Amino acid sequence: MFLFWTHITRFDIFNLQEMHKYCILNGEIELTSNASIGLSDLALLRGYGIFDFLPVEKGIPMFLEDYMDRFIKSSKRMKIPMPFSKDKIQSFIQSLIKLNKIEYGNVRLVLTGGYSENGFTPSGTPNFFIMTSNIVTYPPTFYENGVKLITINYKRDYPEIKSLNYVKVLLERDHLESSKALDVLFVHNDIISESSRSNFFIVTDDDKIITPKTYVLEGVTRKNVIKLAKINYELEIRDISSQEAFEAKEAFITSSTKGIMPVTKIDNQTIGTGMPGNTTKKLTALLSTFKTDYILSC
Numbered sequence: 001m002f003l004f005w006t007h008i009t010r011f012d013i014f015n016l017q018e019m020h021k022y023c024i025l026n027g028e029i030e031l032t033s034n035a036s037i038g039l040s041d042l043a044l045l046r047g048y049g050i051f052d053f054l055p056v057e058k059g060i061p062m063f064l065e066d067y068m069d070r071f072i073k074s075s076k077r078m079k080i081p082m083p084f085s086k087d088k089i090q091s092f093i094q095s096l097i098k099l100n101k102i103e104y105g106n107v108r109l110v111l112t113g114g115y116s117e118n119g120f121t122p123s124g125t126p127n128f129f130i131m132t133s134n135i136v137t138y139p140p141t142f143y144e145n146g147v148k149l150i151t152i153n154y155k156r157d158y159p160e161i162k163s164l165n166y167v168k169v170l171l172e173r174d175h176l177e178s179s180k181a182l183d184v185l186f187v188h189n190d191i192i193s194e195s196s197r198s199n200f201f202i203v204t205d206d207d208k209i210i211t212p213k214t215y216v217l218e219g220v221t222r223k224n225v226i227k228l229a230k231i232n233y234e235l236e237i238r239d240i241s242s243q244e245a246f247e248a249k250e251a252f253i254t255s256s257t258k259g260i261m262p263v264t265k266i267d268n269q270t271i272g273t274g275m276p277g278n279t280t281k282k283l284t285a286l287l288s289t290f291k292t293d294y295i296l297s298c
């Protein structure tokens, strides 16, 4: 149901390669099809690396400052030195968007632990690359009817770091398929943190908006939604128990690729009326205007 890539034809693959022909590896423009890093990189040997992922709309890297700040924060927390300045990376991103003629798509930044002679100790020279990719779309029914999440007992290691480790959700692929769920909802000691690639929000009966405080990646969409919610509603950033989520009037997840996506089922529990609620719809409209204003301001 969610394997959108299964319908890609040989023609599409050719187009994708053409569209994302170039990447930037360690500061040099390279053909994406030729670019490579060596086998002794610690990202491959030990899963030691970070990344970030930002949308491009109308040729503009959206909320670039926020993504750059998070990427730099991740590199510091992960103790992987950033090989280029923030300004330099921003200019690489702008160049790659122009070079690959991206109107709508995504930019992925990856910083690895770099090579290691003994397979454990970093040499001190990380690998850094930037790639572009196609826009990610979801069926309109996901927004019209809402999606289902399934709870699993887990909290991410170093949740404030956008690390390369997404093993937990990858192991849940069959479980998600058989449950007809879009994604997981991480719960630890009965406290909800986030979904595998999205942040989580609930709306209470008295229209208060709540989002978890601990064990979360500080999503850029979460930050924007918090800003908009604070202006228009009462907002709390605090722990949410699974019972509170089951009893919520509305729930939704947020991410750079999904925007605001209504959640109408968690496990076998219907949330609210079972359809996207008015607060989720209003916030979706506010976020859309916020993004348009951002584009106009650039």
Ligand SMILES: Cc1ncc(COP(=O)(O)O)c(C=O)c1O
Residues within 6 Å of the ligand: 194, 195, 196, 197, 198, 199, 216, 217, 218, 219, 220, 221, 222, 254, 255, 256, 257
């Ligand atoms: C673990 C996790 N939480 C939350 C998010 C949402 O963050 P953003 O809104 O910046 O896409 C992501 C994004 O991929 C993520 O990986």
